Amino acid sequence: MRLHGASVVLRPPRIGDFAEWRCIRLRDQRLIEPFWTSSPLSWPERHTGKLWVREVFDARSDARTGRRLGAVIEVDGRFAGQIELGSLSAGTGELGIWVDATLARHGVGGLAVAMMLDFGFQVAGLHRITAPISPANHGTSAGAAALGLRREARMARYFDAGGQRRDHDLWAILASDLPAGGATEGWLTRHTEGAPMPQGTPEPAATLSHWSIAVAVGRYYAGRVRHLLDPLRAADRVRLTDPAHPEVVLRTRRWSDRTQWSRLTAPTGHRAPLPARWLRPTAPGADTRRSERTAAQTRPHRTRTIPRWSRPTLGVAAGPPSGSAHWIREFLCARAGLSSPAGLVLAVELDGNYIGEARLFGLDMFDRNAHLNVWTHPPRPRVRETVQRLLIAYGFDTLGLRRIATEIAPADAVSAEIATRVGMLREGRMRDHTGPTGHRADHDLWAITRPE
DSSP: OEETTEEEEEEOOOGGGHHHHHHHHHHTHHHHGGGSBOOSSOTGGGSOHHHHHHHHHHHHHHHHHTSOEEEEEEETTEEEEEEEEEEEETTEEEEEEEEOGGGTTTTHHHHHHHHHHHIIIIISOOSEEEEEEOTTOHHHHHHHHHTTOEEEEEEEEEEEETTEEEEEEEEEEEGGGSOTTOHHHHHHHHTSSOOOOOOOOOOOOOOOOHHHHHHHHHHHHHHHHHHHTGGGSOOOOOEEEETTEEEEEEEEOOTTHHHHHHHHHTTTOOOOOOOGGGGSOOSSSOOOOSSSOOOOOOOSTTOOOOOGGGOOOOOOOSSOOOSHHHHHHHHHHGGGGGGSTTOEEEEEEETTEEEEEEEEEEEETTTTEEEEEEEESSOOHHHHHHHHHHHHHHHHHTSOOSEEEEEEOTTOHHHHHHHHHTTOEEEEEEEEEEOTTSOEEEEEEEEEEOOO
């Protein structure tokens, strides 16, 4: 794309970008760090060659598996920032971006987001894209509104940034919100005039040696191998009870639960929550969030070419899986507990009988956030309330979570009452959101945070 006489391109990150990436990030620390994920490492320690190599390989892997699509923003051939379309699941994604401060207020960030929105909606087939933005980040909020995103919720203590948990606003845009010509066309039309793009190159910085790259790559793949062995490491067995309601037990699932699960879900048509793997794209092309990166290379003027690396085939499940084969697969894959794709899945017992399941899933490894869902058959509100209290206490006290959220249909007064009774607060309404059962509609966002 051409903006104020400059060529703006989104492309995959390369190992050779390290010097410019580090130089810009260190120079702009004052502007970026207050809104960035907190870390015990110093800012320079977070921008080493080893970590950049890991980021590049993560981006490639995530693009191939359809988890995240991360890209470099390039202006006239030079590195100018990163953008990402992440948290891809059930036809939705989450945006994150950062841009070289010398190019701020020249429309580069807005154009990059517009290009990503068009890619997400028109190429990847998403129906909803979100962006968590700090209320203190007024410029980014204004840019989101200018692109058609709407503020839907204030998420309490959602993100650990600048050394402490901070509230973030949930902004979102639907495919139906896009202007007729697309977001990119609209952005360029509104920014036909402006000052010429600043020229310049970051100060020279040390490059990575071949040996440093080889060591970083070796460590990366060693970590991947260890991760592949996660399903073989079963999580601790769980058994939770409430002295006030000893008849209700929340425990680790057993092989023998399969028969009861099939009886409760299949004959009655009950929609059990979709596991994480069914709420995720099923082929190459996109990913989660780390706060910036995305892709879809474009050529000058207004003709766009989508390269192979950024073409995802997003397979969103039409309905919940059923049958013993599904249960067996999930039973085996969920052995690692909360860190597994399915999350932590526990059986709900009433007077010794299996009546449903409770799940903590969608773990955000950076922010210690997770989602909660409980179902029983037949519906038993008091049991669900007890189970949610047990699960929230276990998540905070034992698993170290900081925030637990759930999505509730606006008409579901029973679930809203349960959420209120266990201490959750309604934060807003998410439009056209795919809930844990696979139902796509408006959902209210409820959450509880760990007391400080």
